[in-house]
Amino acid sequence: MIGQIFPLFREGYLLRTQMLEAFTDYSFRFGELLYTGYANGIISGCRLTTTKDTIIVHPGLVLFYGKVFYIKEPTPVSYAPTNELRILKLHYMGEERTESMIRYEMELFLDEDPVQKDGQIELCRFTLQQGAYLRCRYQDFEDWGTEYDTLSMVHAQYASPGHSTLHPELTKAFAREMLSCTLENQTDINFCLGILSRGEPVCAEALTAYISLRSGHMTGNGDNEELYRGLLDILREVKGGGSRKRTEGKKHRSILVE
Numbered sequence: 001m002i003g004q005i006f007p008l009f010r011e012g013y014l015l016r017t018q019m020l021e022a023f024t025d026y027s028f029r030f031g032e033l034l035y036t037g038y039a040n041g042i043i044s045g046c047r048l049t050t051t052k053d054t055i056i057v058h059p060g061l062v063l064f065y066g067k068v069f070y071i072k073e074p075t076p077v078s079y080a081p082t083n084e085l086r087i088l089k090l091h092y093m094g095e096e097r098t099e100s101m102i103r104y105e106m107e108l109f110l111d112e113d114p115v116q117k118d119g120q121i122e123l124c125r126f127t128l129q130q131g132a133y134l135r136c137r138y139q140d141f142e143d144w145g146t147e148y149d150t151l152s153m154v155h156a157q158y159a160s161p162g163h164s165t166l167h168p169e170l171t172k173a174f175a176r177e178m179l180s181c182t183l184e185n186q187t188d189i190n191f192c193l194g195i196l197s198r199g200e201p202v203c204a205e206a207l208t209a210y211i212s213l214r215s216g217h218m219t220g221n222g223d224n225e226e227l228y229r230g231l232l233d234i235l236r237e238v239k240g241g242g243s244r245k246r247t248e249g250k251k252h253r254s255i256l257v258e
Contacts, residue, residue, distance in 0.1 A: 032066050032067060032068065034068075035068065035159060038162075039063075039162060039164040040092075040121050041158045041159035046058065046061075046071065049136055054079065056076050057071065057076075058074050059072055062090060062106075062159075064104075069106060081129060081131070082128065083128070084112065085114065086112065086126055087114055088109075088124045089108070089109060089111050089116070089122055090121050090123060091108075092106055092119040092120075094119075123156055124153045126148075126149070126151050126152060127148050129149055132149040134151060136151045141235055144173065153169075154224055155225060156224070158201040160201055162203070163204040163222065164224070165201050165204040165207065165224070166202070171202050171231075174235060175193075175195040176196070177235060178192045187210070188234075207230075208227065211230035211234065
């Protein structure tokens with residue numbers, strides 16, 4: 001018989017083994033089953049904000065190898081201007097077992113290597129110039145890819161079936177900007193409305209299929225940068241502006257994708 005036990009924790013009640021097992025099943029194994037087949041990445045939360053010298057990673061849920069981890073409190077990471085690329089990564093360091101518990105360890109750190117090693121996920125990247133402020137707000141969809149003095153979350157990895165995917169706020173920015181235009185293609189309308197109605201990350205497979213359908217081709221492995229480029233090309237086509245460079249601010253500003 002299939003059933004579910006919900007333990008009732010009340011004053012004067014003894015904690016029985018069956019109650020503790022039920023609590024363990026619901027608290028830990030439920031999340032593992034819910035995200036079976038998902039690639040490593042952020043599930044929800046983990047919002048990033050900046051001060052003059054720190055990046056703050058806010059509470060959220062992260063998936064590592066089928067296990068759901070909870071970042072319980074805001075965690076600061078110090079940074080400084082270097083004029084070099086820096087990548088903020090979350091590293092899963094494995095487990096430590098005792099007789100009474102299993103402890104899982106993670107760390108946040110800034111790295112110079114854009115390659116994701118085993119057990120790492122990227123949260124953002126940036127190149128900060130001397131005298132500049134590291135910003136975390138964006139003017140439009142294209143601005144999400146600004147390389148200098150901006151937290152670029154194009155490569156941030158979100159948990160998705162089979163393959164990590166784009167930041168949900170990034171795809172929402174695309175959808176809103178597309179819908180602000182006069183759309184004639186019903187595929188565009190349906191896809192953008194679907195993004196805004198879901199309220200969660202769009203799986204990489206769906207993004208790849210949409211870009212392929214609209215452009216007639218999709219090369220490479222469908223990683224985050226390629227997905228962003230594909231969406232940006234579609235948006236530029238709809239807006240009729242063609243390829244363009246963002247030039248606001250310092251003259252050294254550039255775009256990651258051209």
